[in-house]
Structures are given as C-alpha cells and as structure tokens.
Amino acid sequence: MTLPEHVRGGLGETARRFEEAGIAYQLGGSAMLRLSGFDIAVGDIDVVVAWADRDAVVEALEGLAIEEPPRAGPWRTDWLIRATLDTGTTTVGLDAMGGLALMIEGVLVRFPLTIERSVAVDRWDIPLAPLAHWYHIYRVHNPAKAAQIRQRLDLATVRKAARELSIPL
Numbered sequence: 001m002t003l004p005e006h007v008r009g010g011l012g013e014t015a016r017r018f019e020e021a022g023i024a025y026q027l028g029g030s031a032m033l034r035l036s037g038f039d040i041a042v043g044d045i046d047v048v049v050a051w052a053d054r055d056a057v058v059e060a061l062e063g064l065a066i067e068e069p070p071r072a073g074p075w076r077t078d079w080l081i082r083a084t085l086d087t088g089t090t091t092v093g094l095d096a097m098g099g100l101a102l103m104i105e106g107v108l109v110r111f112p113l114t115i116e117r118s119v120a121v122d123r124w125d126i127p128l129a130p131l132a133h134w135y136h137i138y139r140v141h142n143p144a145k146a147a148q149i150r151q152r153l154d155l156a157t158v159r160k161a162a163r164e165l166s167i168p169l
Helices: 005-021 029-035 051-060 131-141 143-150 155-164
Strands: 025-028 044-049 079-086 091-098 101-104 107-110 117-121 124-128
Touching: 005 025, 005 044, 005 051, 005 079, 005 091, 005 117, 005 124, 025 029, 029 044, 029 124, 029 131, 029 143, 044 051, 051 079, 051 091, 101 131, 131 143, 131 155
Parallel strands: 025 124, 044 091
Antiparallel strands: 025 044, 079 091, 101 107, 117 124
16 A cells, blocks of 8 residues: 555655654554555554654754644553644644553553564655554554454454553453
8 A cells, every 4th residue: 555645755754854863763543554555544644752752853843833732532642742744745744652652441551662564665664563552552542443453463463462562351
C-alpha cells in the first residue's frame, strides 16, 4: 500500500527533521497500518518518541504551528505535540507523542519505543511500531481498526504483546 501524496511528503519531512536532530521514533497509527498493507484511510502522521526527547522534538519542529492538547479519554501519554507540516502543495498534521501510554482494562499501559521493522518511503527508512502493540491501542481507541488488525494476528502474538505490555489477559 502506498500513502497519499500529502502524507508521504509530510512523513519525509518528519523523517528528515528527526534524523537531523538525532531523534529516534516509530511510526504508528493509520500510516503505519497503511504501510503494513491495510486498506485504511490516512489523515495524519502519528509518531512515538522517547519521553526525554520533548525539547529536541520542539526544536526539530521549530517554525511549525505547535499546540499541546490536554489528555482525554484513555490517553495518558506524557506529552503530545501537534504540528502542521507544509508539503508544498498541501498540509498534513503530525502528532508526536512522548511516553505513549493509555489505560487498558484499568491498567496504565506504557508502550515501549520498539521497532518491528522499517519500510522504505522515498529515500527514508521509516521505523514501524509493532502491529500487535497497536492492536491493543486500537482495542480501546478504535475497535473497527482493532478488528482489521486482529485478522492478521494469531492468538499467540496477541497474548505475547499483552504480556510484553503487562495487559491483563
């Protein structure tokens, strides 16, 4: 699956800025699902970075519109920076999440900055978050996407990810 042009351009700009700043990240959300072969619409870019990299992310995104919305619903992420990337012909939103966490079944679950694999997008190697981890995020956040992911994961993989994340089975 390919990404929409504006998302691909924004992802390349994100990769460039983060690489220049030495910021490790993983791509999650719909763009990660699309690059993993799911026929899913992609509206923005979701990246996860280390909690301690907040200042570096702010600096790397300098010159972009930045806001920090409050936590809502199950989300317990330490910080979230939303920026708008100009791709030359259009714009795309970027959510940079530091210390990604949410409540799942009454447990605070912190998601590690783990790379499952990388995918080439234009000249960039884009690190993808583990699909099984995002399955557990989407169980709480977007059950329709969780159902699509679940079709690709065997029960052992789902359980292994739950154990890695300390989610009660």
